[in-house]
Amino acid sequence: MSQSHAPPDSSKYYLPHGTPWPIIGSVALFTTMLGVAAWLNEWFGPEMFALGLTLLAVMFVGWFRTVIGENQQGVYNLDVDRSFRMGMIWFIFSEVMFFAAFFGALFYSRTLSVPWIGGEGVKVFDKIFLWQNYDAAWPTNGPAHLGPRADGSFEVIPAFGVPALNTAILLTSGITVTIAHHALKAGNRTVLKVFLALTFLLGFLFVSLQAKEYGEAYMHKGLQLSTGIYGSTFFMLTGFHGLHVTIGAIMLTIIWLRTLRGHFTPTRHFGFEAVAWYWHFVDVVWLGLFIFVYWI
Amino acid sequence: MAYSATAESHDHHDHRPSGIWRWLSTTNHKDIGTLYLIFAGVMFFVGGSMAMVIRLELFKPGMQFVDPAFFNSMTTVHALAMIFGGVMPAWVGLANWMIPLQVGAPDMALPRMNNFSFWLLPFAFTLLLIGFFVPGGAPAGGWTLYPPLVLQGGDSFPLAVFAIHLMGASSIMGAINVIVTIMNMRAPGMTLLRMPLFVWTWLITAYLLIAVMPVLAGAVTMLLTDHFFGTSFFSASGGGDPVMFQHVFWFFGHPEVYILILPAFGVVSEVIPTFSRKPLFGYEAMVYATASIAFLSFIVWAHHMFTVGMPLAGELFFMLSTMLIAIPTGVKVFNWSATMWKGSLTFEPPMLFCLAFLFLFTIGGFSGLMLAIAPADFQYQDTYFVVAHFHYVLVPGSIFTIIAAVYYWLPKWTGHMYNMTLAKWHFWLSTIFVNVLFFPQHFLGLAGMPRRIPDYATQFADWNMVSSIGGFGFGLSQLLFPYIVIKCIRGGEKAAARVWEGAHGLEWELPSPTPYHTWETPPSIALIHKGGEHWTEDGDDA
Numbered sequence: 057m058s059q060s061h062a063p064p065d066s067s068k069y070y071l072p073h074g075t076p077w078p079i080i081g082s083v084a085l086f087t088t089m090l091g092v093a094a095w096l097n098e099w100f101g102p103e104m105f106a107l108g109l110t111l112l113a114v115m116f117v118g119w120f121r122t123v124i125g126e127n128q129q130g131v132y133n134l135d136v137d138r139s140f141r142m143g144m145i146w147f148i149f150s151e152v153m154f155f156a157a158f159f160g161a162l163f164y165s166r167t168l169s170v171p172w173i174g175g176e177g178v179k180v181f182d183k184i185f186l187w188q189n190y191d192a193a194w195p196t197n198g199p200a201h202l203g204p205r206a207d208g209s210f211e212v213i214p215a216f217g218v219p220a221l222n223t224a225i226l227l228t229s230g231i232t233v234t235i236a237h238h239a240l241k242a243g244n245r246t247v248l249k250v251f252l253a254l255t256f257l258l259g260f261l262f263v264s265l266q267a268k269e270y271g272e273a274y275m276h277k278g279l280q281l282s283t284g285i286y287g288s289t290f291f292m293l294t295g296f297h298g299l300h301v302t303i304g305a306i307m308l309t310i311i312w313l314r315t316l317r318g319h320f321t322p323t324r325h326f327g328f329e330a331v332a333w334y335w336h337f338v339d340v341v342w343l344g345l346f347i348f349v350y351w352i
Numbered sequence: 353m354a355y356s357a358t359a360e361s362h363d364h365h366d367h368r369p370s371g372i373w374r375w376l377s378t379t380n381h382k383d384i385g386t387l388y389l390i391f392a393g394v395m396f397f398v399g400g401s402m403a404m405v406i407r408l409e410l411f412k413p414g415m416q417f418v419d420p421a422f423f424n425s426m427t428t429v430h431a432l433a434m435i436f437g438g439v440m441p442a443w444v445g446l447a448n449w450m451i452p453l454q455v456g457a458p459d460m461a462l463p464r465m466n467n468f469s470f471w472l473l474p475f476a477f478t479l480l481l482i483g484f485f486v487p488g489g490a491p492a493g494g495w496t497l498y499p500p501l502v503l504q505g506g507d508s509f510p511l512a513v514f515a516i517h518l519m520g521a522s523s524i525m526g527a528i529n530v531i532v533t534i535m536n537m538r539a540p541g542m543t544l545l546r547m548p549l550f551v552w553t554w555l556i557t558a559y560l561l562i563a564v565m566p567v568l569a570g571a572v573t574m575l576l577t578d579h580f581f582g583t584s585f586f587s588a589s590g591g592g593d594p595v596m597f598q599h600v601f602w603f604f605g606h607p608e609v610y611i612l613i614l615p616a617f618g619v620v621s622e623v624i625p626t627f628s629r630k631p632l633f634g635y636e637a638m639v640y641a642t643a644s645i646a647f648l649s650f651i652v653w654a655h656h657m658f659t660v661g662m663p664l665a666g667e668l669f670f671m672l673s674t675m676l677i678a679i680p681t682g683v684k685v686f687n688w689s690a691t692m693w694k695g696s697l698t699f700e701p702p703m704l705f706c707l708a709f710l711f712l713f714t715i716g717g718f719s720g721l722m723l724a725i726a727p728a729d730f731q732y733q734d735t736y737f738v739v740a741h742f743h744y745v746l747v748p749g750s751i752f753t754i755i756a757a758v759y760y761w762l763p764k765w766t767g768h769m770y771n772m773t774l775a776k777w778h779f780w781l782s783t784i785f786v787n788v789l790f791f792p793q794h795f796l797g798l799a800g801m802p803r804r805i806p807d808y809a810t811q812f813a814d815w816n817m818v819s820s821i822g823g824f825g826f827g828l829s830q831l832l833f834p835y836i837v838i839k840c841i842r843g844g845e846k847a848a849a850r851v852w853e854g855a856h857g858l859e860w861e862l863p864s865p866t867p868y869h870t871w872e873t874p875p876s877i878a879l880i881h882k883g884g885e886h887w888t889e890d891g892d893d894a
Contacts, residue, residue, distance in 0.1 A: 079467070157566065292583065
């Protein structure tokens, strides 16, 4: 809003005065969520949801435009820079805990609830009285054999096919973003631009391969969200991860566009680093997924 | 005025827009703190009126005023409004106001995000309260949202889930702001072990918030997909388990109760030394005890689930880890008592509320120890004994200290003294009625009265009537609070910079009311040490 009229004084901690973006963001999130609820409840269609998402996009563009503009004016001193860094680190930690909830659900069902339904230990009566013919082996869609197929069968996606390829893609993108970072610090802008572009291209490649696998699972493998606890945990974990990769790849694209405009210096490039940290975070989550969802 | 370093000349950018836009667009920590406190106050009365409906229906056995479904909505939304709309925003409001003043920072570290975390809240609660007007009525499955019951709710179910998502986003952003402000914005010389305990307890609370609010978001997201998208997280027929929800929920829920009470410990640790005119006894022990409680809060969650059918090893582990919490909590209670020992005590309203806290919170702590005993808990589970326990720790625990904090810092915020006599009336009425309200619920619970029911067997009639009378008295006496606060904002005797004779700390070095911008030039080391001597026995170890 009110940009500082005086020349920037970077000896002071920059405090913005008045901002329209948070209230626009609050209205946008409210519209989005009321829209989703209305849609789910079948009050009306997805129009309100779409309106909310549009507003949300406006908010993000406007808010980041303001911050990037201030950054280019040079009003952010090193203290502000450190606040941004700490803020990003703790935001990523909160994301880690969000995924922890779903990993917790996976571990709990694999190691406790599924064996209990199968009659393990003191839960022997589950086997005797409730589900005599359930063998409780992972992967499972439960004693009711939930899922799209009439015979209750489903197939899993083998780890050493596309998922292993996707692991290689994400790990490679972690390397390319690091090469870009070193190039930025060394002042080699050409290498920076090329390797940053490679990074987000690899990201989008990952997402499209993942989408293809989803299509395969839904159409030909009988593996859907409704395929019992295996389908639930599989799609919830990989789905939220895929969403994060998409967001990360968009962020990388924006950072790349900023490098084309000459933003970032060898010593000051918080925006670049924040996105790189986020990218490493989705990378690490994927390793957890590859091991615990696909492999073992 | 002792303080001469304020950058008053820098007030050229003190242009606040007028009218509603000032409040919608503000990035000032004092404005945002005020907004949080007003919002919390409104939600206390919204949640409080729901409690009045509950006590009215329970005044006599039989069904009198509301139908059972609406009664269940009342208990559910009362809890959600009080926890997420009352106590948590009140603490964030106090953090906004006081942390920058107390650590010598010009504002919160991320001011735009600060505005965002406040303004999400009114929208979140609009979503939640819209639920009263949709088919099926407001959520009625209890604030713990246990499946499968919650999945059978009406159209308000997705509204409640999304409201919780927004509240979580708000809390996470608020907590990030608190952590970054404390870790990055302290004035030079304000070392970690010179920070006032309110700052310390909030720092630890903020870590708890960031760690557990996302887990709650994940839990309610799984509820949403179970209801609308055919997943089986909480359904045994698909290989899931409704008990799994309880684990995920309480992994959030137990640290959550410390989120509600740790800042209270901070306030008590500020108020008792001031009105005892003595330094806090065992400052460092208080810090370590707070950190220990926070750590333990992550490994005790299943004591909420003793009767659910956990393996014996689980019962034992969670029973013993829960009892361990009594040790750091005991350290705190003894330190507060030792602070008063041989002090020159006076009994202004903040001190009175903190003294009531000391006794009544301890009662709640002891009933908590009783509940921690797994075999005994099989008797207490889901009875009014549990209701009595958590209301003793939340009402004379969290809410009394929020009131104490407002009475402690209100003259600093407004520049006026408030009506001490009325505030003491507020204290005595609250303290007497809160006991009339909640103490009989211990008896009801031990006698076997279940919680969350609109009707009950006649042998519970007498104590329910007593409890309801206490409830109405408590509710009515709270009307004094906004009256006193609004009167104080409008005018009154001028407050000195150091409002209370025994008060130490950076906020008391600023004039009352505090200017719109403070500590634009950081306070001097001498000023920090002047405040710091109050907090550390050896004041020169900087």
